[in-house]
Amino acid sequence: MTDMKLRPAPNTPEQETSLTDRSSMNRRQFMTYGFNAVGGVLAASLGALGFASILMPPSGGGGEESGVLYWAKGREDEAWYGAKHLQPMAKSDFVAEAANSNVGMAGAQGVWNGLPVVVTYVPHSENGSSPIADNVPRFQFMAGNDIAGNYVGHATEYMMNNPDVFNADNNLVMIFSRCTHLCCIPGWQLVSNSFTDDNWTPGGGDGGGSKMFCICHSSRFDPTAIEVNANSNRSTGQRFTYLGVRRAGGPAPMGLPIIPIIMNGDVIGASTEFKGWLTYCD
Numbered sequence: 001m002t003d004m005k006l007r008p009a010p011n012t013p014e015q016e017t018s019l020t021d022r023s024s025m026n027r028r029q030f031m032t033y034g035f036n037a038v039g040g041v042l043a044a045s046l047g048a049l050g051f052a053s054i055l056m057p058p059s060g061g062g063g064e065e066s067g068v069l070y071w072a073k074g075r076e077d078e079a080w081y082g083a084k085h086l087q088p089m090a091k092s093d094f095v096a097e098a099a100n101s102n103v104g105m106a107g108a109q110g111v112w113n114g115l116p117v118v119v120t121y122v123p124h125s126e127n128g129s130s131p132i133a134d135n136v137p138r139f140q141f142m143a144g145n146d147i148a149g150n151y152v153g154h155a156t157e158y159m160m161n162n163p164d165v166f167n168a169d170n171n172l173v174m175i176f177s178r179c180t181h182l183c184c185i186p187g188w189q190l191v192s193n194s195f196t197d198d199n200w201t202p203g204g205g206d207g208g209g210s211k212m213f214c215i216c217h218s219s220r221f222d223p224t225a226i227e228v229n230a231n232s233n234r235s236t237g238q239r240f241t242y243l244g245v246r247r248a249g250g251p252a253p254m255g256l257p258i259i260p261i262i263m264n265g266d267v268i269g270a271s272t273e274f275k276g277w278l279t280y281c282d
């Protein structure tokens, strides 16, 4: 396959140089992105129906749970879940795939109520009581600051007040996959570079791999770094705070919101309770 260089968004000269050197994708990956981008445009074109109507389950109303399906279109031969395209996500699949990882992590693109998501398996139960070290991934609960640098809140406190929003004992985190930069669809190992390598460093910074990566302008997000942050409703401008994963680098101004997981046995479902967090894109 032909490798094509990505063009990072204008940023610091240092970032621009390093990213241009390190980021590339092959033609199939580019086509995959193209499809995803079109999907994003189509979703945006549903504005007449309203965001809530594509988010809500067919039965309507609030608070329902709905299944999460694998999304591997265009990557059937490459993704570990390629043969499971549009099948329900199962935790046991992630556990099995994580056994092939150096650090015991596994992630997959998904679709939930028509929205793009990424589910990542993190061996938190196994590693959470071990000394913090490279390549021993765990969930990290952190303080978050908004784009102006103002403290928004701490994940631990937020989870105490909202116990249903995230359960680290599941070893799973589900993330709304619309970039906070310009609403492209970040992915799990859709491209190969130092940010997506099969390794991990603590701290929620830009070192190490196992990041979600947005190929539009190279933003990175750490699915293990749980924080509180703030964003705004695209239509109304109303600010909201949310529990999400940390932006590790790139032009995205803040991290991506979590979608609360509801397990039905081995099957991964999700709650619409915090759908307001998903309103920063059209």
Ligand code: FES
Residues within 6 Å of the ligand: 009, 179, 180, 181, 182, 183, 184, 214, 215, 216, 217, 218, 219, 250, 251, 252
């Ligand atoms: S849309 Fe620009 S980095 Fe994601």
